[in-house]
Amino acid sequence: xxxxxxxxxxxxxxxxxxxxxxxxxxxxxxxxxxxxxxxxxxxxxxxxxxxxxxxxxxxxxxxxxxxxxxxxxxxxxxxxxxxxxxxxxxxxxxxxxxxxxxxxxxxxxxxxxxxxxxxxxxxxxxxxxxxxxxxxxxxxxxxxxxxxxxxxxxxxxxxxxxxxxxxxxxxxxxxxxxxxxxxxxxxxxxxxxxxxxxxxxxxxxxxxxxxxxxxxxxxxxxxxxxxxxxxxxxxxxxxxxxxxxxxxxxxxx
Amino acid sequence: xxxxxxxxxxxxxxxxxxxxxxxxxxxxxxxxxxxxxxxxxxxxxxxxxxxxxxxxxxxxxxxxxxxxxxxxxxxxxxxxxxxxxxxxxxxxxxxxxxxxxxxxxxxxxxxxxxxxxxxxxxxxxxxxxxxxxxxxxxxxxxxxxxxxxxxxxxxxxxxxxxxxxxxxxxxxxxxxxxxxxxxxxxxxxxxxxxxxxxxxxxxxxxxxxxxxxxxxxxxxxxxxxxxxxxxxxxxxxxxxxxxxxxxxxxxxxxxxxxxxxxxxxxxxxxxxxxxxxxxxxxxxxxxxxxxxxxxxxxxxxxxxxxxxxxxxxxx
Numbered sequence: 001x002x003x004x005x006x007x008x009x010x011x012x013x014x015x016x017x018x019x020x021x022x023x024x025x026x027x028x029x030x031x032x033x034x035x036x037x038x039x040x041x042x043x044x045x046x047x048x049x050x051x052x053x054x055x056x057x058x059x060x061x062x063x064x065x066x067x068x069x070x071x072x073x074x075x076x077x078x079x080x081x082x083x084x085x086x087x088x089x090x091x092x093x094x095x096x097x098x099x100x101x102x103x104x105x106x107x108x109x110x111x112x113x114x115x116x117x118x119x120x121x122x123x124x125x126x127x128x129x130x131x132x133x134x135x136x137x138x139x140x141x142x143x144x145x146x147x148x149x150x151x152x153x154x155x156x157x158x159x160x161x162x163x164x165x166x167x168x169x170x171x172x173x174x175x176x177x178x179x180x181x182x183x184x185x186x187x188x189x190x191x192x193x194x195x196x197x198x199x200x201x202x203x204x205x206x207x208x209x210x211x212x213x214x215x216x217x218x219x220x221x222x223x224x225x226x227x228x229x230x231x232x233x234x235x236x237x238x239x240x241x242x243x244x245x246x247x248x249x250x251x252x253x
Numbered sequence: 254x255x256x257x258x259x260x261x262x263x264x265x266x267x268x269x270x271x272x273x274x275x276x277x278x279x280x281x282x283x284x285x286x287x288x289x290x291x292x293x294x295x296x297x298x299x300x301x302x303x304x305x306x307x308x309x310x311x312x313x314x315x316x317x318x319x320x321x322x323x324x325x326x327x328x329x330x331x332x333x334x335x336x337x338x339x340x341x342x343x344x345x346x347x348x349x350x351x352x353x354x355x356x357x358x359x360x361x362x363x364x365x366x367x368x369x370x371x372x373x374x375x376x377x378x379x380x381x382x383x384x385x386x387x388x389x390x391x392x393x394x395x396x397x398x399x400x401x402x403x404x405x406x407x408x409x410x411x412x413x414x415x416x417x418x419x420x421x422x423x424x425x426x427x428x429x430x431x432x433x434x435x436x437x438x439x440x441x442x443x444x445x446x447x448x449x450x451x452x453x454x455x456x457x458x459x460x461x462x463x464x465x466x467x468x469x470x471x472x473x474x475x476x477x478x479x480x481x482x483x484x485x486x487x488x489x490x491x492x493x494x495x496x497x498x499x500x501x502x503x504x505x506x507x508x509x510x511x512x513x514x515x516x517x518x519x520x521x522x523x524x525x526x527x528x529x530x531x532x533x534x535x536x537x538x539x540x541x542x543x544x545x546x547x548x549x550x551x552x553x554x555x556x557x558x559x560x561x562x563x564x565x566x567x568x
Contacts, residue, residue, distance in 0.1 A: 055482055057480075057484060063479035069470035070472070124490075125254075125557070197466070
């Protein structure tokens with residue numbers, strides 16, 4: 001059904017991701033794990049054409065870009081994982097002519113019903129974040145499912161019932177939870193770090209939040225390099241040491 | 254946006270087809286054209302062929318055309334669904350009008366009313382196609398008040414020149430038809446010029462900074478795309494055309510959809526049939542070429558905000 005459900009009401013669950021741009025190291029492990037997990041399960045298989053050749057292409061739900069934010073010496077390299085933001089006002093849902101694109105009322109996850117999708121691609125035109133891709137083999141649209149086949153999966157241990165990308169991140173840069181619950185860990189993280197919406201001016205009300213890189217500490221460069229070391233010894237004027245002063249100089253280089 | 258030939262063919266052919274049927278039906282309902290069965294057959298027939306060809310072409314390019322019937326279900330929310338419903342429903346008054354005009358040979362009474370309904374439904378169908386594009390917030394070039402009027406005007410233009418050419422071929426010199434063509438020409442010119450000016454001078458509200466949320470640090474630029482080769486989103490949304498090529502195509506567009514037809518129509522429509530028939534026919538062909546170029550540019554010059562993640566500086 002492509003009418004958006006009447007939400008969020010107070011008490012509605014809105015599951016989503018929080019991505020920490022300060023700690024993401026751009027390793028692409030989340031993208032790879034997502035691709036691997038989706039080799040089976042809800043959206044399987046994902047096309048992977050010419051993977052070792054000269055023109056590899058396929059469907060990925062999660063893609064990592066790298067941006068330079070700022071200019072000159074105050075700029076910062078930011079790795080930017082991008083996947084479906086499970087928007088509250090998801091136009092990808094309302095433009096779908098068949099009802100294949102839908103937003104779940106119980107947890108807000110936006111999904112594609114691959115049995116109803118006709119592959120017209122209008123949903124991908126409606127998505128500002130480029131989250132939807134067309135599977136040329138299956139003839140349907142595919143997108144991040146928020147690992148709906150993992151998060152409720154009783155065959156997995158409780159601690160593994162998180163999206164594949166969240167479980168695999170080696171830098172703990174990805175977090176999963178209920179963003180409509182102000183007491184959840186993710187909501188607290190967003191409040192504490194000032195999590196940002198992407199393209200809020202378009203009015204899609206995206207649910208995922210991006211935590212901006214932290215401001216540099218005083219007298220450090222943006223990535224923490226260049227801090228001056230505290231002096232090794234406190235050199236009193238009558239104090240020893242030419243030797244200790246020399247050590248201090250050497251260690252402060 | 255990638256200018257897919259199937260979509261360009263669909264929008265131009267169906268736009269012209271619906272407009273031709275619209276004019277045939279409207280003029281018939283108002284007794285503006287003689288109820289000649291041959292004229293009805295050729296005019297409505299050509300319109301039907303254009304519309305059906307366009308609809309079949311766009312259905313054939315779906316990933317799952319056999320499920321296309323599902324597209325009737327979401328008319329409450331989706332303009333694409335509404336277009337499908339209306340396009341299909343329009344065949345009913347079309348068939349009835351064809352029967353009345355061509356088989357029965359009369360357009361009086363009930364058939365006059367049915368023809369008016371047909372004209373209305375053609376208008377609603379073309380309107381809903383235009384709304385599919387105008388409601389996409391991701392493409393600022395389309396998400397404005399000029400898109401639907403422009404779409405309707407170009408449909409009217411491409412249909413009216415064929416209506417005019419056919420009327421001349423069948424020996425009808427109704428000046429009202431020529432007037433419709435001239436009005437459509439000027440309206441289309443005015444709207445298109447405004448549209449081009451607006452997309453040249455007004456970028457959309459989104460920037461790489463708003464797309465990444467990193468604007469607090471200053472300017473944001475792409476260092477590394479996610480893959481070395483293009484993905485679906487880049488192929489579908491990433492088409493861009495160099496400004497100087499776009500300007501050249503706009504000039505070609507202007508000559509073919511406006512200048513040549515207005516000269517031909519102005520000079521020949523009141524003249525002798527040996528002049529008027531080829532004159533109006535050439536005008537129709539010229540407009541048809543011009544509308545295809547216009548539609549190609551409509552897609553090629555449209556920028557999608559997702560490209561802000563792939564190095565675009567504005568969208």
